[in-house]
Amino acid sequence: MRFAVRQGLLGLVLPALAVLGVAASPASASPTAIVGHVYVNDNTTALNTIAAFNRHANGTLTPAPGSPFTAGGAGTGSDIASQGSLQQTSDHRYLIAVDGGSDQLSVLQILHDGALVPVPRGTVQSGGSDPVSVAVHGSLVYVANAGAGDTNYTGFRLGHDGRLRAIPHATFTLPAGSQPGDVLFNGSGTVLVGTRVASSQIDSFRVRRDGRLDPAPGSPFAAQGPGPFGSEFRPTDPEQLFVSNAHGGAGAGTVSAFGVAWNGALSSIGGSPFADQQTAPCWVEITHDGRFLFAINTASATISRYRISPGGSLSLLGSTPMRGQTGLAPQDARLSPDGRTLWVVDSGLDEVSGFSVDGGQLTEVGSSPTPLPVGAAPAGIVVN
Numbered sequence: 001m002r003f004a005v006r007q008g009l010l011g012l013v014l015p016a017l018a019v020l021g022v023a024a025s026p027a028s029a030s031p032t033a034i035v036g037h038v039y040v041n042d043n044t045t046a047l048n049t050i051a052a053f054n055r056h057a058n059g060t061l062t063p064a065p066g067s068p069f070t071a072g073g074a075g076t077g078s079d080i081a082s083q084g085s086l087q088q089t090s091d092h093r094y095l096i097a098v099d100g101g102s103d104q105l106s107v108l109q110i111l112h113d114g115a116l117v118p119v120p121r122g123t124v125q126s127g128g129s130d131p132v133s134v135a136v137h138g139s140l141v142y143v144a145n146a147g148a149g150d151t152n153y154t155g156f157r158l159g160h161d162g163r164l165r166a167i168p169h170a171t172f173t174l175p176a177g178s179q180p181g182d183v184l185f186n187g188s189g190t191v192l193v194g195t196r197v198a199s200s201q202i203d204s205f206r207v208r209r210d211g212r213l214d215p216a217p218g219s220p221f222a223a224q225g226p227g228p229f230g231s232e233f234r235p236t237d238p239e240q241l242f243v244s245n246a247h248g249g250a251g252a253g254t255v256s257a258f259g260v261a262w263n264g265a266l267s268s269i270g271g272s273p274f275a276d277q278q279t280a281p282c283w284v285e286i287t288h289d290g291r292f293l294f295a296i297n298t299a300s301a302t303i304s305r306y307r308i309s310p311g312g313s314l315s316l317l318g319s320t321p322m323r324g325q326t327g328l329a330p331q332d333a334r335l336s337p338d339g340r341t342l343w344v345v346d347s348g349l350d351e352v353s354g355f356s357v358d359g360g361q362l363t364e365v366g367s368s369p370t371p372l373p374v375g376a377a378p379a380g381i382v383v384n
Helices: 007-020
Strands: 034-041 049-056 061-063 086-088 094-099 104-110 116-125 131-137 140-145 152-158 164-173 180-185 191-196 201-207 213-215 228-234 237-245 254-260 266-268 281-286 292-297 302-308 314-321 330-335 341-346 351-358 361-364 381-383
Touching (some): 034 086, 034 094, 086 131, 094 131, 116 164, 140 180, 164 213, 180 228, 191 228, 191 237, 201 228, 237 281, 281 330, 292 314, 292 330, 302 361
Parallel strands (some): 228 281
Antiparallel strands (some): 034 381, 049 061, 086 094, 131 140, 140 152, 152 164, 180 191, 228 237, 254 266, 302 314, 330 341, 341 351, 351 361
16 A cells, blocks of 8 residues: 655654564565565375465565475366466465365465465365366355366355355356356456356356355356356456457467446457457456456467457457467466566466566566476466
8 A cells, every 4th residue: 555645754754664664665675575475276186285486576486485385185286277276365364275186175374474374174175076266255255166077166155264164055056068267256246257168158146145146147158259268357347357268279369358237147348259369368367457458378378468448348469478488388377466567377387477567568577487396287376
């Protein structure tokens, strides 16, 4: 938070802040100062772990002491193929990770120095099989389970103790083979959506006060392109939803834009879907001011950049290639809280890439990429 300070009081206020231990802003911090952390779901077999990195003012990452940290369940050791397999709670106290190898969710407490501690009895069954994506709004948590024969969205409440408790009658069953790829809330927590990658449909629900779901009229909706994958609501407008369509073929990816009604009904915006001109746009991230959208193109190892109009239409600005494109297979992405850096998980080479952000322009930082722990099959990223 920024404070307006009268010039005459600066000499009094700044020393006081130093005494109280208030951190300097990234702009004024030394290049090596720790300004936050990056976490990646390693998705390791037998016992899943979370890699933790100190995030420095100059854009470099260094492993946090004690990293990687044990999650509690087991990973799959292979590509999760989803967005949001690692999420941070709204109060920034906890991480929630999918443990697809054991059909579980794990909750870890975030300590002040960035270290992680598993919550006692914080690993629970996901309510289905092969959990792939988590949505969080306040104490309400939903998980998308993609496993054959047990595919669904299941709801939980997160207690003050960091434990997840299933909400009675809050499981919405999906058809076999739907392959959910992402589940997420809008900014107000009144609408939940989920993508069905295999059937090219989008589920949309009105969220009840008790946490249960009412399907929107017309749900599931056509995705406007094959393979709807990553999705995000516009941070500045909970009534606009953007979804990447990954399976259009070489150079034929698209991003769809939808208006979202109070009851969760979706309607097309402008000339949606909008051309990506790249291959397999799978993950989506929108700048905090809602002005620009980045689509991560897994097959072409590029990041497409769009300007978002006030009405929600997209204008393609171009695509930024990732350094060392061969074999990268970039996936989930997350902006830093100040919006100055975009971090991308490279699942093919088990790395994390970083890009400085200037409006709708991206420049890969000099120290990028940063290797992940040996044995990682990474998916899901959180930046704080």
